[in-house]
Amino acid sequence: MRSYKNILGKIDWSIVLLYLILIFVGWINIYAAVYNEDHHSIFDISQRYGKQLMWIGLALVIAFVILLVDSQFFTSFAIPIYAIVLLSLVGVLLFGVETNGARSWFKLGGFKLQPSEFAKFATSLALAKYLSALNIKMKDVKTKVLAAVIIGLPAVLILLQNDTGSTLVYAAFIFVLYREGLSGNILLFGILAILVFVLTLIFGPVNIILTAAFAYIIIYGLLKYDVKTTFIALVAYSGLVYAFFYFELISNILYYSIAGGLFFLVVYLITRKEMRDKSIHYIGVVIFVLTCFYIFSIDFAFNKVLKEHQRTRITVLLGEEEKLVEQIETLKIARDAEGISKEEKQKIRDDIGAKRFSLRELRQGNGWNIKQSLIAIGSGGFTGKGFLDGTQTKFNFVPEQSTDFIFCTIGEEWGFLGTFFLVCIYIALFLRILFLAERQRSIFSRVYGYAVASILFFHFLINIGMTIGLAPVIGIPLPFISYGGSSLWSFTILLFIFIKLDSERLLVLR
Amino acid sequence: MNLSSRKFIVGIIFLVVGIIFIIRLFNVQVLDDKYKSESDHNVLREVIQYPARGLIYDRTGELLVYNEAAYDLMILPKQVKELDTLALCELLEIGKKDFLEKFTKAKKYSRYKPSTFLKEISSVSYANIQEQLYRYPGFFVQTRTLRKYPRKSAAHILGYIGEVNQSVIEERPYYKSGDYIGKSGLEYSYEEMLRGTRGVKRILVDVHNREKGSYRDGAKDTMAVTGTVLHTTLDIVLQEYGELLMKGKKGSIVAIEPKTGEILSLVSAPYYDPNMLVGRAVGKNYPVLSKDTLNPLFNRALMAKYPPGSIFKTVQAMIGLQEGVISENSSFACNKSLVGCHNHPTASSVAASVKMSCNPYYYNVYKRILQQKRAKSIFKDSELGLAIWSKQVKKFGFGQRLATDLPNIKAGYVPDVGFYNRWYGEGRWAFSTIYSLSIGQGEMGVIPLQMANLSAIIANRGYYRVPHFVKNIEGIDTIPQKFKEKHSIDIDEKYINTVIDGMYGVVYEPGGTARRARVHDDVVVCGKTGTAQNPHGEDHSVFMAFAPRDNPQIAIAVYVENAGGGGSWAAPIAGLMIEQYLTDSISTRNKKREEYILKNNYKIPPPY
Numbered sequence A: 001m002r003s004y005k006n007i008l009g010k011i012d013w014s015i016v017l018l019y020l021i022l023i024f025v026g027w028i029n030i031y032a033a034v035y036n037e038d039h040h041s042i043f044d045i046s047q048r049y050g051k052q053l054m055w056i057g058l059a060l061v062i063a064f065v066i067l068l069v070d071s072q073f074f075t076s077f078a079i080p081i082y083a084i085v086l087l088s089l090v091g092v093l094l095f096g097v098e099t100n101g102a103r104s105w106f107k108l109g110g111f112k113l114q115p116s117e118f119a120k121f122a123t124s125l126a127l128a129k130y131l132s133a134l135n136i137k138m139k140d141v142k143t144k145v146l147a148a149v150i151i152g153l154p155a156v157l158i159l160l161q162n163d164t165g166s167t168l169v170y171a172a173f174i175f176v177l178y179r180e181g182l183s184g185n186i187l188l189f190g191i192l193a194i195l196v197f198v199l200t201l202i203f204g205p206v207n208i209i210l211t212a213a214f215a216y217i218i219i220y221g222l223l224k225y226d227v228k229t230t231f232i233a234l235v236a237y238s239g240l241v242y243a244f245f246y247f248e249l250i251s252n253i254l255y256y257s258i259a260g261g262l263f264f265l266v267v268y269l270i271t272r273k274e275m276r277d278k279s280i281h282y283i284g285v286v287i288f289v290l291t292c293f294y295i296f297s298i299d300f301a302f303n304k305v306l307k308e309h310q311r312t313r314i315t316v317l318l319g320e321e322e323k324l325v326e327q328i329e330t331l332k333i334a335r336d337a338e339g340i341s342k343e344e345k346q347k348i349r350d351d352i353g354a355k356r357f358s359l360r361e362l363r364q365g366n367g368w369n370i371k372q373s374l375i376a377i378g379s380g381g382f383t384g385k386g387f388l389d390g391t392q393t394k395f396n397f398v399p400e401q402s403t404d405f406i407f408c409t410i411g412e413e414w415g416f417l418g419t420f421f422l423v424c425i426y427i428a429l430f431l432r433i434l435f436l437a438e439r440q441r442s443i444f445s446r447v448y449g450y451a452v453a454s455i456l457f458f459h460f461l462i463n464i465g466m467t468i469g470l471a472p473v474i475g476i477p478l479p480f481i482s483y484g485g486s487s488l489w490s491f492t493i494l495l496f497i498f499i500k501l502d503s504e505r506l507l508v509l510r
Numbered sequence B: 001m002n003l004s005s006r007k008f009i010v011g012i013i014f015l016v017v018g019i020i021f022i023i024r025l026f027n028v029q030v031l032d033d034k035y036k037s038e039s040d041h042n043v044l045r046e047v048i049q050y051p052a053r054g055l056i057y058d059r060t061g062e063l064l065v066y067n068e069a070a071y072d073l074m075i076l077p078k079q080v081k082e083l084d085t086l087a088l089c090e091l092l093e094i095g096k097k098d099f100l101e102k103f104t105k106a107k108k109y110s111r112y113k114p115s116t117f118l119k120e121i122s123s124v125s126y127a128n129i130q131e132q133l134y135r136y137p138g139f140f141v142q143t144r145t146l147r148k149y150p151r152k153s154a155a156h157i158l159g160y161i162g163e164v165n166q167s168v169i170e171e172r173p174y175y176k177s178g179d180y181i182g183k184s185g186l187e188y189s190y191e192e193m194l195r196g197t198r199g200v201k202r203i204l205v206d207v208h209n210r211e212k213g214s215y216r217d218g219a220k221d222t223m224a225v226t227g228t229v230l231h232t233t234l235d236i237v238l239q240e241y242g243e244l245l246m247k248g249k250k251g252s253i254v255a256i257e258p259k260t261g262e263i264l265s266l267v268s269a270p271y272y273d274p275n276m277l278v279g280r281a282v283g284k285n286y287p288v289l290s291k292d293t294l295n296p297l298f299n300r301a302l303m304a305k306y307p308p309g310s311i312f313k314t315v316q317a318m319i320g321l322q323e324g325v326i327s328e329n330s331s332f333a334c335n336k337s338l339v340g341c342h343n344h345p346t347a348s349s350v351a352a353s354v355k356m357s358c359n360p361y362y363y364n365v366y367k368r369i370l371q372q373k374r375a376k377s378i379f380k381d382s383e384l385g386l387a388i389w390s391k392q393v394k395k396f397g398f399g400q401r402l403a404t405d406l407p408n409i410k411a412g413y414v415p416d417v418g419f420y421n422r423w424y425g426e427g428r429w430a431f432s433t434i435y436s437l438s439i440g441q442g443e444m445g446v447i448p449l450q451m452a453n454l455s456a457i458i459a460n461r462g463y464y465r466v467p468h469f470v471k472n473i474e475g476i477d478t479i480p481q482k483f484k485e486k487h488s489i490d491i492d493e494k495y496i497n498t499v500i501d502g503m504y505g506v507v508y509e510p511g512g513t514a515r516r517a518r519v520h521d522d523v524v525v526c527g528k529t530g531t532a533q534n535p536h537g538e539d540h541s542v543f544m545a546f547a548p549r550d551n552p553q554i555a556i557a558v559y560v561e562n563a564g565g566g567g568s569w570a571a572p573i574a575g576l577m578i579e580q581y582l583t584d585s586i587s588t589r590n591k592k593r594e595e596y597i598l599k600n601n602y603k604i605p606p607p608y
Ligand SMILES: [Zn+2]
Pocket: B334, B335, B341, B342, B344, B357, B358, B359, B360, B361
């Protein structure tokens, strides 16, 4: 056994410091978010702030214990830990309690535990173990498939718990795989797919396909023929489209240009190698057809497959409210028109009902939440309203103030200075983890480090993105800050295993 | 490409997201003013929707209590900004010192929760203030209702409402600071039904204190539920008449419908106008009422304990007959050496003894009840006798709190074996020690309601229902089961009829002590006078009666304090009440009596 001094001397104190800053920021902002005049002591354990302090205390104990454990333990037991967590994920499906529509909690006496939180570090360990094994190459199909299985298993089990937010977190592993040799095109493709998805929802499938075609003509024409031919083709195409839309009066040229430009860039990047090939013609057509298919399937999935509440999460983001109001008005006119059959009338009525439901959701549900969240953060101004002086977060305008929307309290009371500081702390933490991951001698430690950074980053991306209207409303906690024992402990474990691995990087070559 | 260089790609993605966030945050928080003004519009105010308190009606459908709108000026200290103190003081017509006091008090209570700043603004100043209020963020007007009593009568029964105190707030979570709660009378007893359920409406107001519509389209609002309407058994005309008769006197009247136990009227004098204890006026009037030496807030009908006096002879007669120690024709000489008496012919029957109210007669009756030779020792014998007697007396509702629907009712007192054992020591007392109980003096205590109930028991020929005020609760359309239950006194009807013969004689036969209680010729009144001894001054005049003799409709007890014998004051008042109730008018013969009663409101200043 090495002495404490030896252990403490080798750990990376800068990460520990960033960690301590974040949990402290979390604690005082939970205090501000759920401040209760009758219990104004920040240590009052009948309130969330008192409880969070208890969770923090326990988290520090957990962190300390992890630092004492030999790092060999994590490499040796990576797979058993993963197996136990998978079992508990199955168990929670059978014996768990349901909260907010997600069956993801174990209840032990007065205590609640969320196994999906712990699946994150277990999956990271398992993936690190697998990718660090001898003769594993990312290029092999078998490696890709097995890595996907390791990541996918917990993700599917969590999806079955009806916890979409936690499932999406597993997408973060794409950064790990990318670093270990997964083709960059896949990362690019993922980003592209998301872009097309959002654009399709905003502008509709037909517009996006027209734009895609426009971009395709430019690329194809320039590479295969010459500028003059391309120009003629474009004029002809534009003329056709213009004629087609003449009576519809679709005029938002700016959006067309942006979408077209993006397509130009993306299609060029993907196909730049293959352009010199003669099969360019067929590949181009295939890409175009696939794109069209994807665009239509987005439209189909969105309107037919997604449930109403999932749809509103996205429509809110896209500012659909006015559109809905307009649609309802149009339908009303259709309903009151003469000479339509009873069945038709009923159908229109049902349609109006559904749209009204969406509107209500928008105004009272997620739409309202996003709007209030933005108002709270925006009203903070440059310097903020001051500690405990927030009005938007005090009066319950913002939902889940101490958990998923804790960033609003920070934004309102500490202003841009506070949010800037916090974003910087996070980015510093992520980059520091990346830096440490790169200096590891063992692949295991590096993969694990990348997993830690990616998971934390993904939470940061979605959570803050959601509160400032850049991401859909997906309820996942802000690491180290949001209220809650399970998430705090899981992030602490996730991070401190890495700190431990890093502290012993020179001792062992794994 | 070297895989290790991919760390830059990942790092750059992280960094780019961070920069995008910072740009977005700078845009939202610093550049864009839209959110700041939105936030100013987003001041949430919880407006409590006070439910209208339940109305109260009398038995004929006359409205006794209703609600009137009142306006309170509320303050939310946190939202108070750029306050022009002087202008606001002028608007509210209060001094600056007063203003600052109220302001400090509100801040002390809470910065985040609204509290009442100024209570019950008149509707004239309300209009004025409402117009100017937009200049004073943090101030707003809340509508509430006040109780109003159009008949200005029955204050002791209806009771009053007042602000909840701290202990209520702590014990009963429904109540919040500033809420009103029934403090006495029916307002207290039926509080939970009358109050209804409070609603909360959340509205958005902007920094200029203007309403901007409801919060979340009212999704979280709750509606106020109006209080239940209460129909009482009171006959307000009779009640007002009773109060008129008792004007300038001390005492009480209780009138009951015997069959049902419904209280028709319950007067306690001196009384006051219930409107005196409404809203802001309370502060001024309550100290006046509570400091008055005549104690107008005290409900004599339920809380004043008197010795039962001669009226109690009717009970002694019934017990004696039931126990078989006397018969209807028992005769005892008026031996004044046993106990004092007035001059009258010898009572040769129970009925005659009731009519003439002979004290020695009941000395003998009581002696026989107590000493039935169940034991050899005279002490033990008395003890056994008293045990039987006090058990029987309690069946009449004496010595216990009648479970009526007004609070703070007294039990009165019926002495029992334990009491005297404690008082004199076991085996150290006998009939001769406690004989004054025979004529309703001594340690016994009754309240006027129990006396009226005794009258109802006799009228019913042997049972009572707990006297009560609730006739119907709207929505439930029933009354509590306890008011429907029959309580039997376990005395045979024939014995009760014997006593009724005597009570008839009291009013109608020569030598009767209450000929002044007679009313309209068609209505036969049976009654019994009494004198409640008062060690502090002149005796109290007491009369108990019911009418008509067959199928009685009203049973009544009247107490007039310091007025001498029962026949002089209490009997005519009872007679007038009975006539008023049964015939809805006062006959010419009784007009003179009425005039006399009204004129002789002796010694006591007029009521409030
Ligand atoms: Zn006598």
